[in-house]
Amino acid sequence: xSAEVAEKEFNIDTVDNAAASPDVELPWAELGLxxxxxxxxxxxxxxxxxxxxxxxYSVMWSEHCSYKSTKNxxxxxxxxxxxxxxxxxxxxxxxxxGVTDLGDGWAVTFKIESHNSPSxxxxxxxxxxxxxxxxxxxxxxxxxxxxxMDPLRFGAIDHPDSQRVVHGVVSGIGGYGxxxxxxxxxxxxxxxxxxxxxxxxxxxxxxxxRHEDLRLANASGVGNKVVLFGARTGGDxxxxxxxxxxxxxDDTKPSKRPAVQVGDPFAEKVLIECCxxxxxxSLVEGIQDLGAxxxxxxxxxxxxxxxxxxxxxLTDVLLRDPTLTPGEILMSESxxxxxxxxxxxxxxxxxxxxxxxxxxxxxxxxVTDDDxxxxxxxxEVIVDVDPKTVAHDGPVYDRPYARPEWQDAxxxxxxxxxxxxxxxxxxxxxxxxxxxxxxASPNMCSKNWITxxxxxxxxxxxxxxxxxxxxxVRVDEESGLGVAIATxxxxxxxxxxxxxxxxxxxxxxxxxxxxxxxxxxxxxDCLNYGSPEDSDVMWQLAEGIRGLSDACxxxxxxxxxxxxxxxxxxxxxxxxPTPVVATLGKFDDVARRTPSGWRPDADGQAIYLLGExxxxxxxxxxxxxxxxxxxxxxxxxxxKERLLGELLINASRDGMIDAAHDLxxxxxxxxxxxxVLRYGVGARVALxxxxxxxxxxxxxxLFSESQARAVVAVPRSEEVRFNDMVGARGYxxxxxxxxxxxxxxxxVQGQFTATIDELRxxxxxxxxxxxx
Numbered sequence: 076x077s078a079e080v081a082e083k084e085f086n087i088d089t090v091d092n093a094a095a096s097p098d099v100e101l102p103w104a105e106l107g108l109x110x111x112x113x114x115x116x117x118x119x120x121x122x123x124x125x126x127x128x129x130x131x132y133s134v135m136w137s138e139h140c141s142y143k144s145t146k147n148x149x150x151x152x153x154x155x156x157x158x159x160x161x162x163x164x165x166x167x168x169x170x171x172x173g174v175t176d177l178g179d180g181w182a183v184t185f186k187i188e189s190h191n192s193p194s195x196x197x198x199x200x201x202x203x204x205x206x207x208x209x210x211x212x213x214x215x216x217x218x219x220x221x222x223x224m225d226p227l228r229f230g231a232i233d234h235p236d237s238q239r240v241v242h243g244v245v246s247g248i249g250g251y252g253x254x255x256x257x258x259x260x261x262x263x264x265x266x267x268x269x270x271x272x273x274x275x276x277x278x279x280x281x282x283x284x285r286h287e288d289l290r291l292a293n294a295s296g297v298g299n300k301v302v303l304f305g306a307r308t309g310g311d312x313x314x315x316x317x318x319x320x321x322x323x324x325d326d327t328k329p330s331k332r333p334a335v336q337v338g339d340p341f342a343e344k345v346l347i348e349c350c351x352x353x354x355x356x357s358l359v360e361g362i363q364d365l366g367a368x369x370x371x372x373x374x375x376x377x378x379x380x381x382x383x384x385x386x387x388x389l390t391d392v393l394l395r396d397p398t399l400t401p402g403e404i405l406m407s408e409s410x411x412x413x414x415x416x417x418x419x420x421x422x423x424x425x426x427x428x429x430x431x432x433x434x435x436x437x438x439x440x441x442v443t444d445d446d447x448x449x450x451x452x453x454x455e456v457i458v459d460v461d462p463k464t465v466a467h468d469g470p471v472y473d474r475p476y477a478r479p480e481w482q483d484a485x486x487x488x489x490x491x492x493x494x495x496x497x498x499x500x501x502x503x504x505x506x507x508x509x510x511x512x513x514x515a516s517p518n519m520c521s522k523n524w525i526t527x528x529x530x531x532x533x534x535x536x537x538x539x540x541x542x543x544x545x546x547x548v549r550v551d552e553e554s555g556l557g558v559a560i561a562t563x564x565x566x567x568x569x570x571x572x573x574x575x576x577x578x579x580x581x582x583x584x585x586x587x588x589x590x591x592x593x594x595x596x597x598x599x600d601c602l603n604y605g606s607p608e609d610s611d612v613m614w615q616l617a618e619g620i621r622g623l624s625d626a627c628x629x630x631x632x633x634x635x636x637x638x639x640x641x642x643x644x645x646x647x648x649x650x651x652p653t654p655v656v657a658t659l660g661k662f663d664d665v666a667r668r669t670p671s672g673w674r675p676d677a678d679g680q681a682i683y684l685l686g687e688x689x690x691x692x693x694x695x696x697x698x699x700x701x702x703x704x705x706x707x708x709x710x711x712x713x714x715k716e717r718l719l720g721e722l723l724i725n726a727s728r729d730g731m732i733d734a735a736h737d738l739x740x741x742x743x744x745x746x747x748x749x750x751v752l753r754y755g756v757g758a759r760v761a762l763x764x765x766x767x768x769x770x771x772x773x774x775x776x777l778f779s780e781s782q783a784r785a786v787v788a789v790p791r792s793e794e795v796r797f798n799d800m801v802g803a804r805g806y807x808x809x810x811x812x813x814x815x816x817x818x819x820x821x822x823v824q825g826q827f828t829a830t831i832d833e834l835r836x837x838x839x840x841x842x843x844x845x846x847x
Contacts, residue, residue: 087401088126090456097123106133112470119464127389127450127457130402131465134368135375138641141469144607145639148617151624152634160633163596171212171292171364173635174284175597177661181550182289183558184216185281187226187601187657189640194276197335198243203251204312204336205278207343207410210255211364214347215413217290217354218282221536222548223252225262225278226562226601226655227525230271232517232845237266240274241846248278249528254340255347258537259529260546262562263655266517269566272645277601277655281560283550288354292363294381294416297444299360301377301387303370304429304436305346305412309395312336312369312408342411349432350413358421358428365412371405371465373414375448378462381416384447385462387440388454401452416442476613486571488705490698491690500774507827510744510777512700515837519696519741521752524842538665542749544737545591545660547668555664561587564603565740566651567694568708573618577654578626578711582782583739584658585630589720590735590785592669592727593660598627600637600656605649607641615652616641623654629713632658669727671736672753673788678816680733681794682760684743685719686784687807688769688776696741697778715783715806722806723785731797734788744777746786748834751821755831760812761824768809773826788814 093099103113106129116124116132124132138144153168165182166174172186190205206223213220225248230237252259257280294301312335353359361381363373370392378385389401399407417425422438429436443449448465450458500509513519522541531540538557539547545561563583569576581598588595602619605612627634643650662668673680692698693706726732734753736746751758762776771779789797801808815822822828 087452087455088457090125090459093125094122099123101129103129103133106130107137108133112136115470120460125457127401127405128460130406131371131375131458134371134406135465136469140368140372142639143470144472144474144641145616146471147473148620151620155624155628156633157628157631160631164633164635165289166216168634168636171215173597173599174216174289175635175659177550177556179551179554179556180286181556182284182286183281183550183659184213184218184284185279185560185599185657185659186212186636187277187279187562187599187655188638189601189603190276190278191273191603191640191643193335194244195240195274198240199247200335200337202244202247202276204338204410205276206248206251207338207340208366209278209280210257210343211366211413213280213282214350215290215292215362215364216282216284217288218284219351220257220280220282220347221534222260222546223257223278223280224260224546224560224562226564227262228265228267228270228275228653230266230274231268232266234271236271238846244276245525245528251338251340253530255344256533258531258533258540260531260537260540260548261560262541264522264525267566269651273643273650275603275643275653279560279562279657281548281558290354290359290362292376292380293361294377294385294442295383296360296416296418297383297442298419299442300417300419300422300438301385301414301440301442302417302425302436302438303392303412303414304434306339306342306409307393307395307435308404308407308412309409310399310403310407313403313406336408336410338410345432345434346411346413349428349434352428353425356424358425359415359417361416363414365414367408369405369407369409374450375462375466377414377416378448379466381442384443384445384449385440386443386449388451389457390453391437391439393435393437401457474607474613476610476617478614479611485705486707490692490703490706493703493705494701503826506773506777507829510748510829511833511837513696513741513744514748514834515841516696516700517841518699519745520841521839522842523839524846538668539591539670542753543591543671544587545593547591547662547665549665555666557662557665559588559591559593559660559662560657562655562657563587564653564655566653567699567704569619569654570651570704571694571706571708573615573652574622575708575711576652577619577622578713579708579782580654580656581623581626581630581658582711582713582716583737584656585632585716585720586737586785588658588660589723590669590671590737592667592724593662594724595630595632595658595660595720597635597659598632598656599635600654602637602639603643603650603653603655604641605644609649612649619652619654623656626713630717667728669732669735670753671734672750673734673756673814674754675756675816677733677756677788677814680788680790680814682758682811682813683787683789684765684784684809684811685722685787685801685806687781688765688771688779688784689781690771690775691779691781695778695780709780709782712783718804718806719783719785722801722804725800726787726797731793731800732787732789736786738784738786740780742778742780747821748838750786751831752834752838757815757818757820757831758812759815759818759822759824763825765809765811
């Protein structure tokens with residue numbers, strides 16, 4: 076029995092009707108509620124819920140909206156915080172997006188979220204509306220969106236369904252983001268069979284604002300008017316992300332896949348400009364975007380965050396589909412909609428802005444002084460709830476978790492122990508073949524086929540973008556003030572060690588921001604995991620949150636917001652735990668940014684490797700190529716990461732380096748290849764000193780994924796100063812070789828020479844081969 080059927084039988088189920096008919100059977104299970112949760116709703120209300128109330132509670136108490144399985148763990152992000160970490164934090168966890176002070180009256184807001192399940196069901200619209208939703212979170216803080224990013228994870232590159240998902244997702248992101256006029260400045264793309272039935276489509280947006288333009292989501296001021304504006308409400312996405320993202324796909328269960336939301340980027344572009352004019356003229360007291368859970372979320376959160384209650388007439392909502400029932404209107408996740416609170420004095424000015432931008436709106440009700448959210452249908456009360464019980468005081472579970480029985484055996488299965496050492500590449504020809512194989516592999520190949528479908532430079536403020544280590548955007552044209560952002564995760568590492576894997580994700584993201592020259596300042600995370608009802612998965616999640624919160628405290632960067640995406644599994648097969656970490660850094664002047672490769676005018680510059688290399692191949696991309704996953708991921712040393720970051724930032728700021736690239740997946744081999752191909756400029760390097768110092772062979776030097784390392788290009792005139800700075804801090808450094816603009820090749824002396832054409836053919840041919 077659906078909510079629609081229930082309402083038609085009740086002929087609009089009013090609160091009075093619910094009180095008078097306690098024994099009516101309601102479809103709470105079909106709407107995703109557990110029996111104990113339905114019983115708790117009855118207890119809260121003192122009666123059975125109406126069909127409309129049931130719709131509201133079902134979406135707001137879903138895993139996606141309520142964080143009921145993770146709330147107790149996520150509190151660590153607010154607890155493990157020092158005063159130093161809070162000094163630039165203007166808005167933290169709990170609002171639509173975190174806000175960080177940039178200085179000079181400027182602030183930046185950014186957030187990353189998931190749109191995983193909708194993007195599997197309908198890849199184009201799922202990915203497109205993921206961009207739209209995260210952009211509206213940024214607008215609702217009073218900011219102008221300035222860039223987007225998209226960390227993506229797909230199934231096997233050669234699986235037939237990957238064609239459908241990859242083409243749809245990439246087109247959806249490009250179609251929506253390009254139409255909004257927002258540059259896509261970076262992200263990641265990973266292929267792994269573990270994501271076949273549960274691809275991960277995470278979306279990040281960043282916006283800038285003046286301090287005085289900051290807006291929060293609350294409804295305060297008795298008598299203030301509540302208005303819904305933007306697109307009309309339709310039947311698309313009813314229960315969409317909230318329900319899809321709160322249960323795993325399982326062929327044994329009846330399908331619970333509601334319509335995926337349908338986006339209109341041109342309507343959103345108009346909405347952005349309309350909202351910015353409202354903010355500029357101080358015409359709204361509070362504002363909330365409509366995303367997951369739609370009007371249910373907007374009304375309950377605005378009222379819950381405010382100082383009073385709210386009364387709304389639902390028949391005043393402008394509809395695309397007049398057949399929608401009250402419950403469907405409340406649950407609809409139609410896109411490009413906002414809800415605001417406006418003083419009576421500003422109503423006329425608000426309407427003038429709507430008319431200017433040709434945006435439809437409807438006045439739904441007003442703020443009250445009775446701490447109740449009351450929703451009527453033609454004057455009859457169909458919802459009468461304490462909004463806090465809907466928005467914030469839902470169920471919280473202490474899910475059982477324990478270290479899996481198989482974890483010890485997994486960690487004991489090392490790569491070195493699993494292969495005959497004689498079959499590992501050792502001669503120059505073998506090493507060259509292995510490097511070319513690595514850089515052509517799905518995860519290490521060029522992602523230009525994807526990123527070339529995105530506009531990276533629209534707006535004129537992009538200073539760095541893919542394939543550089545971080546995306547960089549200018550905020551203020553006069554001073555050059557700007558921000559850098561990088562997103563990273565390694566599900567293989569996190570599968571081997573969930574605690575260390577989450578820390579490695581932060582370390583790489585932090586390192587990528589530092590290589591660009593920016594000072595890391597804030598973190599947003601998207602925690603993608605399987606079902607929390609599986610104790611193995613819940614252990615991975617608990618360890619991941621613990622690891623990430625500990626690492627943020629040690630590196631001194633606060634988590635300002637984020638998202639948890641659970642039930643990413645098909646049947647009992649969960650994805651690898653994939654905590655995607657986005658780090659934001661500050662630039663005083665983006666003119667001082669450092670690209671990730673050397674330019675033609677860098678001929679003769681010295682190439683240095685910062686950091687030490689160990690025999691760390693477990694979980695590596697080379698091990699992945701050989702079909703192995705076991706052992707322990709590379710060791711995390713956050714003190715070294717912080718020191719390396721300081722060295723990279725100081726060297727960039729003081730003009731000591733002209734290029735910098737972190738070492739992570741694929742190790743030194745991948746980094747050297749990407750630095751050479753960035754501008755098509757060759758290099759000569761030797762591994763002898765590195766191998767002697769660190770006690771390793773050439774294979775390990777090239778393919779180990781030891782952390783806290785970076786390759787930099789140093790002008791000859793700066794070598795003494797650079798070495799003095801690094802030596803004074805006691806950081807390991809090795810001179811590998813020189814930039815050679817004439818050679819047209821990457822020469823690893825004594826081992827092999829690969830021409831730039833050979834490297835490019837291997838690196839850039841993979842995605843076009845599979846996707847056209």
